[in-house]
Every structure is written in C-alpha cells, then in structure tokens.
Amino acid sequence: MKTRKRHSNESGYVAERLNPNRRGHKVVIYLAEAQGIDVNGLRYATVCDQHGQVQGWPSLPKARFAMKNPDEFCTDCRNEAKGGG
Numbered sequence: 001m002k003t004r005k006r007h008s009n010e011s012g013y014v015a016e017r018l019n020p021n022r023r024g025h026k027v028v029i030y031l032a033e034a035q036g037i038d039v040n041g042l043r044y045a046t047v048c049d050q051h052g053q054v055q056g057w058p059s060l061p062k063a064r065f066a067m068k069n070p071d072e073f074c075t076d077c078r079n080e081a082k083g084g085g
Contacts, residue, residue: 007049011035014044014060019070021077025050027067032056051076 007016007026012034019025025048030037032045039045039056044063047054048070055073057063071078 012037015064015067017067019048019050019077020068021071021080022050027070029060029063029067046070046073048074048077053077 005016007013007028010030012031014029014031016026016028019027028047028049030045030047032039032042035045037045037047037054037056039054042056042058044057044060045054046057046063046066051074053074053076055066057066066073071081
C-alpha cells in the first residue's frame with residue numbers, strides 16, 4: 001500500500017513535503033539524533049531524498065523553511081532550479 005507520508009514510520013520523523021524542484025520526490029525533517037544523522041550536534045536534519053543531501057538546523061522553523069526551499073541547502077536542487085541539471 002502506498003502512503004502519502006512514506007517516511008512517517010522512520011525514527012525521528014518530524015515532517016515531509018514534496019520537493020518543489022523534483023516531482024515525485026520528498027524533502028524530510030528528522031530529529032537528527034533519533035535518525036542517527038550527524039549534523040554537528042544540531043537538533044534537526046533536513047534531507048533531500050532525491051539527492052541525499054543533508055543539512056542540520058538548530059530550530060524547527062529553520063528546518064521547515066529549508067524543507068520548503070531545498071535549493072537553499074541542496075546544491076543539486078539549486079543547480080536544477082537554475083536550469084543546470
């Protein structure tokens with residue numbers, strides 16, 4: 001069965017949304033420690049599931065901003081948004 005929130009059963013899951021740059025792919029926020037992601041002690045990790053790029057954030061509002069704007073932390077998304085990918 002396909003679920004709309006396909007990452008929701010993963011450890012440390014906080015939120016996800018469709019990547020505005022890559023149809024069919026998601027950007028996900030996790031509690032970094034619970035997911036086992038090393039982001040230099042920051043609490044949240046935003047992950048581009050298409051490109052695998054990760055960025056740590058000290059607060060949920062910053063992580064949510066990044067989730068909505070993956071080209072701010074994912075260099076591949078940034079290049080695609082500029083028409084280079």
